[in-house]
Amino acid sequence: MSEKIIIVVGFDQREAVAFHTFTQSILEKASLPVAFIPLAINTLNNYKETHTDKSNDFIYTRFLTPYLNNFKGWAIFADGDMVCKSDIKELWDLRDESKAVIVVKHNYQTKSRQKYLGNINENYPRKNWSSLILWNCGHPKNQTLTPNFISQQTGKFLHRFSWLNDEDIGDLPLEWNWLAIEYPINKEAKLIHFTLGTPCFLEYQDTDMASEWYSFHKRALEGLGK
DSSP states (O other), X not given: OOOOEEEEEEOOGGGHHHHHHHHHHHHHHOSSOEEEEEEXXXXXXXXXXXXXXXXXXXXXXXXXXXXXXXXXXXXXXXXXXXXXXXXXXXXXXXXOTTOSEEEOOOOOOOSOSBOGGGOBOOOOTTTTGGGEEEEETTOGGGGGOOHHHHHHSOHHHHHTTTTSOGGGEEEOOGGGGEEBTTBOXXXXXXXXXXXXXXXXXXXXXXXXXXHHHHHHXXXXXXXXXX
């Protein structure tokens, strides 16, 4: 079988258009077959959401990625509020068997205390590290990430990768999770993350780098009504 890239994408019906725009951006540039797994909460029959502090439907289910892949091989998790400007194979090629996860290790203070849909946007250690994860699903330390285990853990524990040691967490270049608005405009960004809100929301439709999102969104809609 030819190599394929498994991509688990956060899905929330309130911003479904963001999911479809993101997958469009990946498909346009990919040089290998890709298989998308939408993290739609209604499809995750073995997981019971017990957290009450979620800002979207995939804030905790992202940690199911190794489980959804039978704790084998590699997979990418990505928030749905992104667009990919480069071949996703470039990210896939950064796998390192010695690491349990590989992420962009952001170190910043947010510019806004509020984000999309009125959600509170707090600063905390390792903020946004978990928004794009290159998962080594077969790594022994990731075997603990069962649905029951995840449902019982706090956001602090999960989003800071507290089941791992620091040496288990690899580094990705910042260009692979460039935070629109939070960071300066970057024409060389490989993956743009609209972490405060995608341009599908009225208050974010004219923000920094929104034109990049609109270009993929437009092509996702081509052919409709013809």
